[in-house]
Amino acid sequence: MNMLDCIVIGGGPSGLSASLTLGRARRNIALFDDGTNRNKVTHESHGFITRDGIKPQAFKEIGLKELENYPSISYFNTTITEIIKDTSNESYIVTTKDGQQFSTEKIILATGIQEMFSIQNVRNYYGKSLFSCPYCDGWELRDKPLVVMADKEERALHMAKLIYNWSKDLVVVTNGLELSNEGVQELQKCNIKIKSEPIKNLIGEDGYLQKIEFVTGETITRSGGFVIPSFYRPNQFAEILGCEIQDNGAVVTDGVGRTTQKNIYIAGETETSGPSSLIISAADGNRAAVSVNTDLTMERFGLQA
Ligand SMILES: Cc1cc2nc3c(=O)[nH]c(=O)nc-3n(C[C@H](O)[C@H](O)[C@H](O)COP(=O)(O)OP(=O)(O)OC[C@H]3O[C@@H](n4cnc5c(N)ncnc54)[C@H](O)[C@@H]3O)c2cc1C
Structure with a gap:
């Protein structure tokens, strides 16, 4: 298994934006998305300047198309079911629902939230x-x-x-x-x-x-x-990986996507476990990707981020 620089789980605005930033920084990454975004029920999304009124599926397709310009990005339309730490070299093994495995130094969790009524x-x-x-x-x-x-x-x-x-x-x-x-x-x-x-x-x-x-x-x-629905994270990845969680369900971060667990980053609605917007989630993704790239850069030079 080739070691990836980063795996991004979730291809909503946060994960797409994080992937774009990392691809442009020439990082070898894989993006996974299983099409369970909560906004798929709506006809139109509003308020993202230059994209006001866009269909959620079109937003995703344009995002994925833009990622094709960057050869170090691989995209997989599937569900991630398991993430385990490889303690021998501090990396992670990520498994898809059909049993494929990928090895990565860093992970961005961008899996969104879901509603309960x-x-x-x-x-x-x-x-x-x-x-x-x-x-x-x-x-x-x-x-x-x-x-x-x-x-x-x-x-x-x-x-x-x-x-x-x-x-x-x-x-x-x-x-x-x-x-x-x-x-x-x-x-x-x-x-x-x-x-x-x-x-x-x-x-x-x-x-x-x-x-x-x-x-x-x-x-x-x-x-x-x-x-006014209740919102929840659709998986327990943050908890299983040992990230600190606040009483209100939000994952503790440094404000720019780093969780309390080294090499695990988080972006978009899954970070706060609450609703946000396309544009804010996309910005979160960009921020988390910059943190990943900063840390990789420092680590390659043997320095602490
Ligand atoms: C009905 C409705 C209307 C909305 N209208 C607007 C609007 O007009 N304007 C606006 O700005 N916002 C709108 N939103 C909110 C907007 O959709 C969210 O703020 C935004 O999509 C959050 O982005 P995200 O990247 O955090 O999560 P998401 O967009 O939810 O993306 C998360 C992605 O992770 C993937 N995923 C989850 N688990 C896994 C897994 N285990 N493996 C692989 N992939 C996984 C999902 O398939 C999903 O695509 C609306 C939401 C709803 C429900």
């Missing part, structure tokens, strides 16, 4: 008419009759106030949670309606929400809105 049926609408990030999709939903679905008071109030700038026709649905008097007053001041009854069903067609049905039998008409 407490409200049944949201998945059917997520990415088409229900979204979680107003900066990404608020503009497309402007002035429409919207719902904010949240079953924690702090989140409901925060999201409702934020969305109010995109649409004044807002109903906050709390799925059984009674808001405090102060919370109710804050929302009522701006004419934001509140429905606290548990939701029975979301009704619509082809991913486009039309109505919300409550257990009481009542329905309200809404054409879209925002939900």
Whole structure:
């Protein structure tokens, strides 16, 4: 097995950007991506300057095409299932789901996050008419009759106030949670309606929400809105490799992608275990790649980074 300088796991904006930076620095790297990016459910991505409105798949294809210009980058469309440390020479053996193995000095974890929804049926609408990030999709939903679905008071109030700038026709649905008097007053001041009854069903067609049905039998008409999922890392690589993790689930780093585990770097949403954006994730990837390249450079000269 030839020893690679770095393996990048995850080909979202963070992993693509990290790979581009390392390829341009003439490092021998392999990028792995299995196409499970959470934004694949949406038609268009917004807010990445020069790419506003691009389809997530097109973003990935353009990124991969650009990497083809750099001969030291290999790309594999597969899942990494295991990373183990080779203690004999402080390198890592990375295994794919079909049993291929690769040896590498350094690894960038860029595997993103995934969502969990407490409200049944949201998945059917997520990415088409229900979204979680107003900066990404608020503009497309402007002035429409919207719902904010949240079953924690702090989140409901925060999201409702934020969305109010995109649409004044807002109903906050709390799925059984009674808001405090102060919370109710804050929302009522701006004419934001509140429905606290548990939701029975979301009704619509082809991913486009039309109505919300409550257990009481009542329905309200809404054409879209925002939900607040819980987020989690889709794997335990950081934990297994011994990286220090904060109480809030974020991986401890030096701010430029180095984890507390030598030779393990992290970039994009998987670092904080929380949502971010294409442009911020791409910047994270660039930063982590510069750290990898700096460390390789120093190590080649027998110096500490
Ligand atoms: C519905 C929706 C709409 C969005 N709209 C926008 C928008 O308009 N604008 C915006 O800026 N952001 C938007 N986002 C957020 C944006 O998608 C993320 O911020 C961004 O993709 C995070 O980049 P990342 O590289 O950290 O992770 P990801 O893009 O999630 O990439 C991680 C990659 O890792 C790969 N992977 C995971 N595990 C493995 C493994 N074991 N082996 C191999 N590969 C693996 C996955 O296949 C995936 O491609 C949206 C998100 C969603 C869900």
